[in-house]
Amino acid sequence: xxxxxxxxxxxxxxxxxxxxxxxxxxxxxxxxxxxxxxxxxxxxxxxxxxxxxxxxxxxxxxxxxxxxxxxxxxxxxxxxxxxxxxxxxxxxxxxxxxxxxxxxxxxxxxxxxxxxxxxxxxxxxxxxxxxxxxxxxxxxxxxxxxxxxxxxxxxxxxxxxxxxxxxxxxxxxxxxxxxxxxxxxxxxxxxxxxxxxxxxxxxxxxxxxxxxxxxxxxxxxxxxxxxxxxxxxxxxxxxxxxxxxxxxxxxxxxxxxxxxxxxxxxxxxxxxxxxxxxxxxxxxxxxxxxxxxxxxxxxxxxxxxxxxxxxxxxxxxxxxxxxxxxxxxxxxxxxxxxxxxxxxxxxxxxxxxxxxxxxxxxxxxxxxxxxxxxxxxxxxxxxxxxxxxxxxxxxxx
Amino acid sequence: xxxxxxxxxxxxxxxxxxxxxxxxxxxxxxxxxxxxxxxxxxxxxxxxxxxxxxxxxxxxxxxxxxxxxxxxxxxxxxxxxxxxxxxxxxxxxxxxxxxxxxxxxxxxxxxxxxxxxxxxxxxxxxxxxxxxxxxxxxxxxxxxxxxxxxxxxxxxxxxxxxxxxxxxxxxxxxxxxxxxxxxxxxxxxxxxxxxxxxxxxxxxxxxxxxxxxxxxxxxxxxxxxxxxxxxxxxxxxxxxxxxxxxxxxxxxxxxxxxxxxxxxxxxxxxxxxxxxxxxxxxxxxxxxxxxxxxxxx
Numbered sequence: 198x199x200x201x202x203x204x205x206x207x208x209x210x211x212x213x214x215x216x217x218x219x220x221x222x223x224x225x226x227x228x229x230x231x232x233x234x235x236x237x238x239x240x241x242x243x244x245x246x247x248x249x250x251x252x253x254x255x256x257x258x259x260x261x262x263x264x265x266x267x268x269x270x271x272x273x274x275x276x277x278x279x280x281x282x283x284x285x286x287x288x289x290x291x292x293x294x295x296x297x298x299x300x301x302x303x304x305x306x307x308x309x310x311x312x313x314x315x316x317x318x319x320x321x322x323x324x325x326x327x328x329x330x331x332x333x334x335x336x337x338x339x340x341x342x343x344x345x346x347x348x349x350x351x352x353x354x355x356x357x358x359x360x361x362x363x364x365x366x367x368x369x370x371x372x373x374x375x376x377x378x379x380x381x382x383x384x385x386x387x388x389x390x391x392x393x394x395x396x397x398x399x400x401x402x403x404x405x406x407x408x409x410x411x412x413x414x415x416x417x418x419x420x421x422x423x424x425x426x427x428x429x430x431x432x433x434x435x436x437x438x439x440x441x442x443x444x445x446x447x448x449x450x451x452x453x454x455x456x457x458x459x460x461x462x463x464x465x466x467x468x469x470x471x472x473x474x475x476x477x478x479x480x481x482x483x484x485x486x487x488x489x490x491x492x493x494x495x496x497x498x499x500x501x502x503x504x505x506x507x508x509x510x511x512x513x514x515x516x517x518x519x520x521x522x523x524x525x526x527x528x529x530x531x532x533x534x535x536x537x538x539x540x541x542x543x544x545x546x547x548x549x550x551x552x553x554x555x556x557x558x559x560x561x562x563x564x565x566x567x568x569x570x571x572x573x574x575x576x577x578x579x580x581x582x583x584x585x586x587x588x589x590x591x592x593x594x
Numbered sequence: 595x596x597x598x599x600x601x602x603x604x605x606x607x608x609x610x611x612x613x614x615x616x617x618x619x620x621x622x623x624x625x626x627x628x629x630x631x632x633x634x635x636x637x638x639x640x641x642x643x644x645x646x647x648x649x650x651x652x653x654x655x656x657x658x659x660x661x662x663x664x665x666x667x668x669x670x671x672x673x674x675x676x677x678x679x680x681x682x683x684x685x686x687x688x689x690x691x692x693x694x695x696x697x698x699x700x701x702x703x704x705x706x707x708x709x710x711x712x713x714x715x716x717x718x719x720x721x722x723x724x725x726x727x728x729x730x731x732x733x734x735x736x737x738x739x740x741x742x743x744x745x746x747x748x749x750x751x752x753x754x755x756x757x758x759x760x761x762x763x764x765x766x767x768x769x770x771x772x773x774x775x776x777x778x779x780x781x782x783x784x785x786x787x788x789x790x791x792x793x794x795x796x797x798x799x800x801x802x803x804x805x806x807x808x809x810x811x812x813x814x815x816x817x818x819x820x821x822x823x824x825x826x827x828x829x830x831x832x833x834x835x836x837x838x839x840x841x842x843x844x845x846x847x848x849x850x851x852x853x854x855x856x857x858x859x860x861x862x863x864x865x866x867x868x869x870x871x872x873x874x875x876x877x878x879x880x881x882x883x884x885x886x887x888x889x890x891x
Contacts, residue, residue, distance in 0.1 A: 260816045263716035296690025302722070393861060419860040424820050426811035437600045450812050453720070461729050462603070462736055480847030481720045482812060486727065 249292035250285070250539070251318045252277070255333070256325035258297035261424050262448055264478050265325035265524065269347070270295060271517050272525035273322060276532035278516070286539045294318070298329055300423070306336065307327035315342035319547050320345065320535055322528065326448075327353060327395040330497050334358050338370075342547040343538075343554060345531055347524055349432050349472065350399035354572040360551050361573040363529035365523075365564070369403045371471030371494040375444070376407035378581060379469060384442050388417040388435045389491065390428070390455055391446025395421075400446035400471055400514050416440050421451065428455050445470030453482025460487045463509050468487070475582060475590075476522055485588035494579040496564045497523035498592060530562035534569065599734045604856040610741035612848020613748040617803035618825025619832065619847075620752065622797035627772045627835035628792035631684055631695060635703035636800060637822015641815060642706055643673035643801025644808055645714060648721060654714075662724035669805045670798045677797030679788045703822075710815040718814025725809075736820035742855055744806040751802060752841055755795065759837070768792055772835075824851075824867075831871045833884025842882060847871070 253474050254273055258266040270293075277291045285291060294316055298305035305324055313336055314316055320343040323333045327348035337344035338358040346353060346361070349368040354361055376387075389404050391397035397420070405415060416438040421429035432455070435443065441461055443466060445452045459468065467490070473479060474493035483491070500510035500521050509529065513521035536555035537560065539545060558568035567575045582592040618640055625633045633639075647669020653659040660668070684698070725739035759765040767777065771778040771788040779785050804817075811817065824847060832843025847867065854866040 261712055261718070261812065261814060263718070263814065263816075269716050303830040339746075350755075372777075405880075419855070421855075421860060422820075422864055424816070427607070427611045428855075429610070430604055430852040431860045433600055433603050433607065434856045434860070437596070450718075454812065457727070459726065461738055484722075484727065 209289045220279060223326070224568060231407065246289035249290045250545075251294055251316055251386040252322040252535075253294045253296065253312045253316055253318045255296045255298050255305060255312065255321065255323040255329070257300035257329075258295065260299045261450055262300050262326065264449060266297065267298075268522065268524035269322055269325055269528050271513070272528035275513060275516050275525070276529050276536075280532075285537065287545065289545075294419070296323055300324075300326050300329060302328050302332035305446050306332050309333040309336040313342055314336065316496055318487050319341060319539065319545070322346065322529075322551060323506060324348070325417070327399060330500035331356070331395060334361055337361070338389050340547070341551065343352040343535070343551040345528075345535070347527055348396065350395045351403070352399070354570075354574050357569075358573070359555070362531060362534075362569065363574055363576075365472065366497045366576045366579050367574060368399050368471065370577055372400055372403035372444075372446075373407040373410075373578060374581055375469045375492060375494055376404060376411070376473070377468065379442055380408075380413070381412045384467065385413060386439065386441040387415050387444055388419075388438060388440035388442070389444045389446055390413045390421070392423050392425075392433055392451055393420045393449060394423050394448075396448060401444075402448060404444045411439055415444075418481075421447070423448070423451070425451065426454055428458050429462065432459050432464070435459075436462055436464050440466060442467045442469065444468075445474055447473065449473045449476050450482050452484060453479040453488075456483040456491060457487045467492070472523060472579075474532075475523070477520065480584065480588055485584075485586070488584040488588065489586050491584045492581065493583070493590075494581050494588075495523050496576055496579050498564070499582075499590075505561070509563055526563045530564055530567060531575065534560055534567060534575065600856075602626070602735055604852050605871035606735060606737055606741075606851030608827045609845060610738070610843040610847035610848070612828075613745045613853065614803050614807050614821065614823050614844070615653065615828045615847050616841045616844025617748055617751070617775040617799045618821055619828035619844040620755070620837065621799045622826055622829040623832070623835050623837060623840040624792050624799075626829070627837075628768070628789050629793060631700065632826075632834075633684075633796075634696065634699040634822075634826075635706060636796075637818035637820075637824060638703040639673065639677075639797050639818070640800040640804045640821055640825070641818030642676070643669055643797065644804030645710060646672040646676075646801060646819065647805035648808055648813055651724075652721065657890075666802070666805050670801045673801030677793035677795075678790045680797070681793035684793070685786065685789065692840040695819065703818075707818070708817055714815065716815060718812050718817070720811055723809035738810070740806075740809050742808075747802065747806055755799075756837065764788070764791060774872055781877060827868060827871050831874050831881055833881030836881065836883045839881050839883035840888040846882075 220440055228568055254270055256266040268280050277293055281290050296308045298308050309323055312321055322345045323331050327350035330346040330353050334356045338360050344361050345364060347364045351367045354363060387408055389401050391401040399565050417435045419435055419491040421428055421431055451468055456468055469492035471494050475495040480488050500506055510521040534557045537557050538550045541553040542549035555569050560567045580592050582590050584590050622636050625631055647665050649655050650660040650668050651662055651665035675730055723740050729736035729738050767783045768788045770783055771785045775785050828843035828847040829840045832839030850870050851863060851867045854863045858866055
């Protein structure tokens with residue numbers, strides 16, 4: 198009798214865990230193909246489609262940084278749906294497979310191995326954060342499958358893999374302009390706070406390197422765990438060193454909380470950070486009141502920048518009901534590069550797609566002109582902005 | 595002097611977060627004391643309780659935005675009622691093999707975490723503070739109004755709980771059941787009812803902790819994991835099953851964490867905090883206020 202209840206609870210746990218979106222593929226495709234697979238007809242460029250072309254998305258779909266996974270899925274899905282509506286790739290529709298690695302490198306590697314061995318994908322997004330992207334590189338390199346990421350750690354494209362592609366500028370492109378600008382404004386006392394992941398450590402390193410070019414060193418560098426929400430200990434220590442500038446090297450949620458808590462603990466100096474600080478999630482956690490005046494850099498010039506960004510923003514809003522932001526824009530950009538490569542690849546194999554991606558140069562994306570370098574970098578410049586009162590922002594000249 | 599104010603500021607921050615851990619540790623200790631059951635799902639209960647409060651405050655229920663105080667009471671009561679239901683499930687586990695019990699509570703945690711993702715989505719949200727975001731400054735020490743609320747409400751709840759357990763008839767019955775269930779039964783005490791009340795209180799305290807912390811942290815289905823682990827460590831450090839010990843353990847853990855971050859190394863704060871807990875247990879295996887078990891020959 199007693200064992201029966203134990204058995205019931207265990208079975209329930211297993212059943213519901215099996216149904217939950219944790220490190221398992223969704224039972225149904227995220228994107229249904231809008232066209233049936235077609236057989237080769239007269240034109241020799243048409244591909245033989247016995248099944249849709251598959252692209253995997255591996256990223257943090259749950260956990261504190263689930264928003265990153267959400268942004269990646271939105272941008273990729275929008276691009277794929279538009280492409281499918283236009284007839285797919287050589288008449289073949291594209292299907293997405295979404296996996297949750299919870300931002301854990303071990304889980305990400307397990308999923309990547311499954312993707313390359315079982316899913317027959319033409320390309321993959323892997324992943325939403327630098328730690329997992331780095332862990333997955335050897336797997337996709339060995340499988341000769343293009344791997345795309347918006348992780349900003351510079352070492353991602355220094356592993357020697359011809360199959361890795363970054364959808365946004367690397368970390369130094371975000372942090373160096375901020376430091377150069379603030380030093381130019383006369384500030385000399387900097388402190389840094391960041392998380393202890395590959396992303397945070399990378400951003401902090403780029404900030405330190407940028408300071409070193411001006412013969413400056415940070416007065417303090419404090420770290421925190423990726424899931425931490427209280428930073429009073431670190432911030433009290435930093436504030437005690439009396440910095441003029443606090444550089445943020447954390448992801449969206451933590452950076453926002455840090456900005457708020459820093460002001461509440463009495464820090465009155467300047468705050469600045471990279472791409473994470475430019476996002477709506479940062480603003481949500483910092484609140485408009487405490488975000489005001491904070492500088493950031495972004496690869497995406499904003500939804501109202503030109504006709505292309507306005508069209509993208511309108512399509513994004515219509516599809517998802519929320520305003521477009523930088524991560525969705527940069528994955529959308531790299532998807533267009535991927536589509537060009539897929540159209541040109543003959544035969545259409547992952548290896549050929551990667552080769553063709555490296556040939557793309559001069560594509561005018563939302564973030565500017567994209568040129569795929571030998572190491573997989575696509576963009577090198579960012580724009581600097583600042584949060585204003587009421588949650589508004591502006592880009593600086 | 596400045597160094598002293600920095601130290602005090604650090605400790606104040608630690609007490610704030612420590613109050614949170616104390617409420618979670620208290621629930622863990624009460625359930626253990628009541629049923630001999632270590633509830634590894636308590637962090638998930640903290641998360642569920644937070645959502646049960648926030649759905650009323652943030653307009654998730656048909657756009658209804660209730661005042662924070664009402665949302666707090668509703669969240670605590672709903673989570674307490676949930677505790678009564680879970681007690682019926684755990685009642686079977688309490689007497690079976692320890693491994694089955696652990697699996698059961700771990701399984702419950704997974705169920706709750708994934709259920710909340712299914713219902714509310716994986717993406718979390720920030721919560722507007724019901725109080726001013728500007729700190730109160732006393733002699734150069736800054737304290738957030740929300741932290742003052744957290745510490746105050748936690749203190750009221752803890753004092754109220756102590757009075758309830760020592761002065762009320764039901765409280766005395768609960769303490770008798772916790773000491774020896776069989777004898778309590780023979781004395782006419784409805785042990786299952788006292789267990790249910792214990793669960794209700796434990797779950798309610800976890801919800802209180804989460805709802806009070808919500809405007810300070812970020813609400814999402816993954817928020818319970820770290821707090822649950824730290825709450826458990828706090829309960830163990832204070833003396834598992836000991837009510838004042840849970841409170842002391844929680845406050846101490848928060849202070850240790852803050853001082854580790856501020857004075858030792860922010861990079862290894864978590865590791866340092868748990869190493870200190872281990873050191874305490876090496877010298878006081880039952881916890882700081884735990885019952886000392888003496889082997890009589």
